[in-house]
Amino acid sequence: MVLPELKMRRDKIRVFMAQQHIDAALITCNVNLLYTCGQIISGYLYMPLHAPARIFVKRPNNITGELVHSIRKPEQIPDILIEDGLPFPQTLMLEGDELSYTEYNRLAFLFPEATVVNGTPLIRKARSVKTEIEIENFHRAGIAHAKAYGKIPSVYREGMTDSEFSIEIERLMRLEGCLGIFRIFGRNMEIFMGSVLTGDNATVPSPYDFALGGAGLDPSLPIGANGTLLEEGRSVMVDIGGNFNGYMSDMSRVYSIGRLDDKAYAAHQVCLDIQEKLIAMIKPGVNCETLYNTAIEMVTTAGFSDYFMGISQQAKFIGHGIGLEINEMPVIAPYVMQELEQGMVFALEPKIVLPGIGPVGVENSWIVTSMGVEKLTNFGEEIVDLKS
Amino acid sequence: MVLPELKMRRDKIRVFMAQQHIDAALITCNVNLLYTCGQIISGYLYMPLHAPARIFVKRPNNITGELVHSIRKPEQIPDILIEDGLPFPQTLMLEGDELSYTEYNRLAFLFPEATVVNGTPLIRKARSVKTEIEIENFHRAGIAHAKAYGKIPSVYREGMTDSEFSIEIERLMRLEGCLGIFRIFGRNMEIFMGSVLTGDNATVPSPYDFALGGAGLDPSLPIGANGTLLEEGRSVMVDIGGNFNGYMSDMSRVYSIGRLDDKAYAAHQVCLDIQEKLIAMIKPGVNCETLYNTAIEMVTTAGFSDYFMGISQQAKFIGHGIGLEINEMPVIAPYVMQELEQGMVFALEPKIVLPGIGPVGVENSWIVTSMGVEKLTNFGEEIVDLKS
Numbered sequence: 103m104v105l106p107e108l109k110m111r112r113d114k115i116r117v118f119m120a121q122q123h124i125d126a127a128l129i130t131c132n133v134n135l136l137y138t139c140g141q142i143i144s145g146y147l148y149m150p151l152h153a154p155a156r157i158f159v160k161r162p163n164n165i166t167g168e169l170v171h172s173i174r175k176p177e178q179i180p181d182i183l184i185e186d187g188l189p190f191p192q193t194l195m196l197e198g199d200e201l202s203y204t205e206y207n208r209l210a211f212l213f214p215e216a217t218v219v220n221g222t223p224l225i226r227k228a229r230s231v232k233t234e235i236e237i238e239n240f241h242r243a244g245i246a247h248a249k250a251y252g253k254i255p256s257v258y259r260e261g262m263t264d265s266e267f268s269i270e271i272e273r274l275m276r277l278e279g280c281l282g283i284f285r286i287f288g289r290n291m292e293i294f295m296g297s298v299l300t301g302d303n304a305t306v307p308s309p310y311d312f313a314l315g316g317a318g319l320d321p322s323l324p325i326g327a328n329g330t331l332l333e334e335g336r337s338v339m340v341d342i343g344g345n346f347n348g349y350m351s352d353m354s355r356v357y358s359i360g361r362l363d364d365k366a367y368a369a370h371q372v373c374l375d376i377q378e379k380l381i382a383m384i385k386p387g388v389n390c391e392t393l394y395n396t397a398i399e400m401v402t403t404a405g406f407s408d409y410f411m412g413i414s415q416q417a418k419f420i421g422h423g424i425g426l427e428i429n430e431m432p433v434i435a436p437y438v439m440q441e442l443e444q445g446m447v448f449a450l451e452p453k454i455v456l457p458g459i460g461p462v463g464v465e466n467s468w469i470v471t472s473m474g475v476e477k478l479t480n481f482g483e484e485i486v487d488l489k490s
Numbered sequence: 491m492v493l494p495e496l497k498m499r500r501d502k503i504r505v506f507m508a509q510q511h512i513d514a515a516l517i518t519c520n521v522n523l524l525y526t527c528g529q530i531i532s533g534y535l536y537m538p539l540h541a542p543a544r545i546f547v548k549r550p551n552n553i554t555g556e557l558v559h560s561i562r563k564p565e566q567i568p569d570i571l572i573e574d575g576l577p578f579p580q581t582l583m584l585e586g587d588e589l590s591y592t593e594y595n596r597l598a599f600l601f602p603e604a605t606v607v608n609g610t611p612l613i614r615k616a617r618s619v620k621t622e623i624e625i626e627n628f629h630r631a632g633i634a635h636a637k638a639y640g641k642i643p644s645v646y647r648e649g650m651t652d653s654e655f656s657i658e659i660e661r662l663m664r665l666e667g668c669l670g671i672f673r674i675f676g677r678n679m680e681i682f683m684g685s686v687l688t689g690d691n692a693t694v695p696s697p698y699d700f701a702l703g704g705a706g707l708d709p710s711l712p713i714g715a716n717g718t719l720l721e722e723g724r725s726v727m728v729d730i731g732g733n734f735n736g737y738m739s740d741m742s743r744v745y746s747i748g749r750l751d752d753k754a755y756a757a758h759q760v761c762l763d764i765q766e767k768l769i770a771m772i773k774p775g776v777n778c779e780t781l782y783n784t785a786i787e788m789v790t791t792a793g794f795s796d797y798f799m800g801i802s803q804q805a806k807f808i809g810h811g812i813g814l815e816i817n818e819m820p821v822i823a824p825y826v827m828q829e830l831e832q833g834m835v836f837a838l839e840p841k842i843v844l845p846g847i848g849p850v851g852v853e854n855s856w857i858v859t860s861m862g863v864e865k866l867t868n869f870g871e872e873i874v875d876l877k878s
Contacts, residue, residue: 132678141709144678144697162695162703162712163803198591202677203584204608206591220592269664276657281711282682289590289677290520290532294670307550309532315550321529322736322814323669324550348710415551426710 107235112138112155114228119151119221125191126150127221128179128209131200133285133426134225136348146176153188180212195221200287226287230423230431231445236349237469240447243351244467244478247344250278251355251481254340258357258488264327264338265319268298271342281345287427296342297326301333304461307415313451314339314412314461334360337460337485339453343428350428352449353479354465357488366459370485372404373452373463376420380450385474390438394420397452409454421450424467446470447478495623500526500543502616507539507609513579514538515609516567516597519588521673521814522613524736534564541576568600583609588675614675618811618819619833624737625857628835631739632855632866635732638666639743639869642728646745646876652715652726653707656686659730669733675815684730685714689721692849695803701839702727702800702849722748725848725873727841731816738816740837741867742853745876754847758873760792761840761851764808768838773862778826782808785840797842809838812855834858835866 119127129138129147138147145159157170158179171182194213196206198220210218257270272295276282284293291310299316308315308325317328332338337358344351376397397420401410411417423430424447432440453463467478517526517535526535533547545558546567559570582601584594586608598606645658660683664670672681679698687704696703696713705716720726725746732739764785785808789798799805811818812835820828841851855866
């Protein structure tokens with residue numbers, strides 16, 4: 103990672119720190135270290151507002167540099183700052199939504215005179231607008247994601263279950279370079295690589311706040327495929343996350359086993375229409391709630407509102423920022439007045455679940471440009487019959 | 491899940507609560523809900539010391555029962571307790587090592603009169619001794635894990651890289667029923683399904699505190715396979731985690747591409763000898779440090795201490811408890827005076843890394859019985875030549 107890029111990212115955070123009169127940040131969560139240091143370490147980035155940042159590293163033991171200090175424990179940090187003549191912060195920012203209660207207090211105690219504030223929202227705000235290098239990573243991810251999806255029909259075999267189909271698609275993604283790991287913000291959110299949903303399993307509510315649910319294969323992971331046979335007349339939605347370089351691309355496509363009932367194609371078209379309409383609206387300055395409300399109006403007019411984003415339990419969003427985690431800012435949801443900005447990257451996923459058939463709809467990843475949007479996951483969006 | 495089992499698990503926690511004069515626990519982290527409720531929900535288990543536990547559930551919306559309350563937010567919990575005439579706790583336990591700082595404070599604020607303490611160590615202590623049903627889950631996991639490993643030679647192709655080999659093994663594990671998700675305690679620990687290490691990549695230190703490292707494919711996940719070709723004369727260690735029912739079985743086996751240098755077989759035998767010696771020692775009452783020190787003495791006598799558990803960065807443990815997370819209590823490490831107890835389940839993984847060759851050694855999962863130990867991952871432990 104080139105240093106000017108890291109300096110730019112750190113300075114994006116510093117702008118918000120200055121607005122809130124925060125003297126220094128101590129950053130230690132993996133995705134935030136990846137963002138500010140270009141790699142994951144076991145350690146800390148100490149970033150004063152008006153002085154160069156320093157890295158305090160526990161592991162690995164092969165990282166060196168002028169402003170890199172090897173430590174065994176965070177309690178060594180204040181002494182090193184004193185040795186180097188650096189002032190202690192008056193207001194220190196820690197990752198309050200991400201650090202455990204125990205660890206937050208341990209780190210806050212390093213600077214007992216400082217006022218300690220939660221820096222997570224501020225770092226997430228900085229991360230929500232991507233740099234050119236981050237956007238280039240997303241371009242590469244979108245291409246690889248689409249390439250893997252292009253091979254999906256080749257791994258379908260008659261008589262497969264949803265989970266067997268998922269396993270073959272996971273392999274395609276991994277062979278295309280997907281790292282597999284699926285990073286999510288929020289300690290109670292978890293999924294393996296994504297979900298493959300067919301038939302009525304798509305109607306099953308889950309404990310997780312994803313767009314759709316599914317029973318999963320075991321009560322220990324109640325999300326996604328549950329071993330349902332891929333049967334004639336059912337749709338199957340593939341929503342496997344892409345993580346080809348740390349940046350999570352998001353893409354869903356729908357397949358069918360033979361011909362579906364006509365209303366499935368009608369519902370699918372409604373989702374494509376919603377996508378088309380919203381994408382035509384999106385440019386810097388458009389707010390998230392407006393987009394959400396437009397989608398709800400369209401799906402209501404079309405008569406599918408009871409099946410939109412689930413049935414018995416409906417997700418209350420139609421899109422979300424993506425980045426180093428699958429759920430970044432902003433969320434395209436009701437009451438979110440946040441405006442889109444150039445450089446934001448987001449997934450838009452209008453989906454309808456039809457009882458007796460399964461899920462239809464689409465999901466793509468997009469970048470907000472100066473004039474509108476650019477699609478990252480370029481690939482056909484029609485329902486593909488796996489039997490043809 | 492049968493209720494007597496859940497009652498037993500909850501009462502195991504209550505015993506420790508009583509010792510520490512804790513009136514009630516509010517549990518909301520996924521693995522702890524899985525342990526106490528038999529399934530993952532988005533919600534809370536409120537567990538008084540001397541009254542039946544209650545479930546407050548946000549998602550999914552299809553869980554019902556006499557002591558189940560549907561809520562939108564945790565702030566509703568105190569009002570429901572008042573309505574039902576339940577006293578507020580004087581000392582409340584929250585999951586302080588697992589909840590974020592923000593969420594811990596939000597929950598603590600529900601009971602402003604209560605003294606709030608960190609319950610994570612206590613819950614982990616309860617979880618470290620498994621029930622018969624948990625042990626039965628581990629038995630099934632060990633069998634499935636060994637069955638998948640039995641197919642590993644069949645997916646080897648000449649000219650493969652470590653990551654291509656890993657992808658095929660991941661698929662074997664998934665087809666055998668592995669849920670894929672790899673749960674770890676500690677917010678900075680992460681890995682995909684496990685690691686496949688060959689040649690000098692096994693010498694590369696990582697930021698994560700696993701037994702071995704590896705550079706990984708990308709700075710965003712610096713662990714495990716890095717695209718190294720599986721070459722003649724190199725060993726390859728497969729350490730893919732098993733999660734077939736929520737319980738993480740742990741198993742490593744070593745393969746070779748053709749014949750290895752003699753010292754590889756000698757080092758491998760040292761690891762097998764260490765395993766044999768320690769397993770003969772293990773029974774309830776043996777402490778972890780004694781086991782660790784015995785291993786260090788043996789590997790030192792054999793002349794491999796500089797290569798034990800890594801080279802430039804050596805892991806300071808040789809085994810660890812396993813359960814709903816891969817790293818449960820106890821840790822078999824220096825200065826750990828904790829004694830093993832009947833019902834504990836652990837992984838033992840003496841491993842040696844040889845420059846120019848790769849890793850050798852073994853890892854199995856074991857249950858502490860009344861008299862000794864029982865092996866869960868029954869499978870040949872010799873180095874298997876993939877070319878033969």
